[in-house]
Amino acid sequence: MELGLSLGDATKPFGFLKENKHPETAERGHHQEEEKTQKFQEDDDDDDDDDDDDQSSEGDGSDDTQGETHLQLNLRPLAPVHRRRISPRLQSLPWSSDNGSSENGSSGNMGLPAAKGLDVNRLPAAAEEVSSANSVGSPFQREFGMYRRPGNGNQVGGSKRDFEATGNDVVEAERASSRASDDDENGLNTRKKLRLTKEQSAFLEESFKEHNTLNPKQKLALAKQLNLRPRQVEVWFQNRRARTKLKQTEVDCEYLKRCCETLTEENRRLHKELQELRALKTTNPFYMQSPATTLTMCPSCERVATTTTTASAPPPVSAASGKMGPIPKAIPFPLTRPRFFPFPQTPTHPNQPAAS
DNA sequence: CACGGACTCGCAATTACGTCA
DNA sequence: AGTGACGTAATTGCGAGTCCG
Numbered sequence: 001m002e003l004g005l006s007l008g009d010a011t012k013p014f015g016f017l018k019e020n021k022h023p024e025t026a027e028r029g030h031h032q033e034e035e036k037t038q039k040f041q042e043d044d045d046d047d048d049d050d051d052d053d054d055q056s057s058e059g060d061g062s063d064d065t066q067g068e069t070h071l072q073l074n075l076r077p078l079a080p081v082h083r084r085r086i087s088p089r090l091q092s093l094p095w096s097s098d099n100g101s102s103e104n105g106s107s108g109n110m111g112l113p114a115a116k117g118l119d120v121n122r123l124p125a126a127a128e129e130v131s132s133a134n135s136v137g138s139p140f141q142r143e144f145g146m147y148r149r150p151g152n153g154n155q156v157g158g159s160k161r162d163f164e165a166t167g168n169d170v171v172e173a174e175r176a177s178s179r180a181s182d183d184d185e186n187g188l189n190t191r192k193k194l195r196l197t198k199e200q201s202a203f204l205e206e207s208f209k210e211h212n213t214l215n216p217k218q219k220l221a222l223a224k225q226l227n228l229r230p231r232q233v234e235v236w237f238q239n240r241r242a243r244t245k246l247k248q249t250e251v252d253c254e255y256l257k258r259c260c261e262t263l264t265e266e267n268r269r270l271h272k273e274l275q276e277l278r279a280l281k282t283t284n285p286f287y288m289q290s291p292a293t294t295l296t297m298c299p300s301c302e303r304v305a306t307t308t309t310t311a312s313a314p315p316p317v318s319a320a321s322g323k324m325g326p327i328p329k330a331i332p333f334p335l336t337r338p339r340f341f342p343f344p345q346t347p348t349h350p351n352q353p354a355a356s
Numbered sequence: 357c358a359c360g361g362a363c364t365c366g367c368a369a370t371t372a373c374g375t376c377a
Numbered sequence: 378a379g380t381g382a383c384g385t386a387a388t389t390g391c392g393a394g395t396c397c398g
Contacts, residue, residue: 192387193385193387195384
């Protein structure tokens with residue numbers, strides 16, 4: 001059973017993040033690593049030469065981007081070395097030279113309200129920008145600062161995934177130290193939760209309507225556009241998907257509940273009908289004298305037909321299969337049929353002509 | 357070619373913060 | 378001012394897919 005709750009059309013392309021595609025790369029859906037490698041490289045080298053991405057390749061819409069403002073992003077990866085343990089394939093990327101020339105708010109507005117001033121989280125983001133621009137502090141330090149930042153105004157504590165590097169000894173140590181520090185610092189390390197502004201939420205919502213999942217490029221673009229950290233965008237989409245699913249579950253639940261109520265009512269009605277028929281059978285002597293009539297169902301077409309038998313001669317049953325025998329010729333039921341009889345008039349088998 | 361480890365991502369469950377009545 | 382309910386940002390852990398040595 002499928003219900004039509006529409007909380008965003010996942011089939012539509014990620015319109016406002018659409019970029020020109022290279023036809024030869026538009027079909028490589030599963031090579032995310034290569035995609036990312038190529039994307040980051042191309043972003044860094046040539047802003048106007050945007051390639052495709054695996055997500056946008058799901059929808060077409062690659063041709064209607066002409067005339068649209070292309071995103072001009074200077075996608076500086078966030079702490080590429082320490083954010084995640086970098087793959088050997090990514091290590092050759094020119095990220096090490098942090099140019100710090102990110103232009104906040106100068107990117108395309110994606111046809112939506114400009115993200116300028118959407119700076120709930122701007123303080124930490126700006127701090128990162130400044131520190132990176134001045135080459136003060138490594139990306140790791142910046143990310144680490146986000147992770148261990150004690151409650152300080154508008155700043156948010158980062159998560160382990162902000163510099164996630166699974167299996168890395170450093171990270172394992174930091175996890176441990178972070179948890180230990182939670183105990184030691186008596187709540188100084190309490191995470192701060194920031195509410196997104198209406199504009200940010202609306203922007204993310206629009207993005208979600210376009211596409212309910214993000215590829216890394218889209219995530220970075222959104223993050224930059226909204227002055228959020230990519231992880232925040234990622235989390236927002238994650239939670240948004242969860243809310244959608246929950247909503248869908250509620251709708252499904254409601255539908256099943258109504259189905260159950262309908263079936264219960266139908267069952268009650270049929271029971272009542274059965275009782276009426278039994279009462280009729282016991283109170284109508286003529287009915288009793290008439291040949292026993294049963295309703296049978298054709299196993300092939302599942303249509304109901306009437307079968308007239310005598311009490312001593314049960315309906316024929318196929319000796320081989322034990323199933324019902326051939327459908328007898330239907331006759332009007334019963335001869336003393338009450339006017340209120342609820343069954344369909346003269347049910348007959350389709351292969352047999354109706355009794356006249 | 358099979359295999360194991362590393363990496364990445366999404367999801368479910370949960371926590372915790374901010375807001376509001 | 379205190380409080381509980383609620384919405385939601387954020388965290389954590391896990392499974393699955395992919396890549397690579």
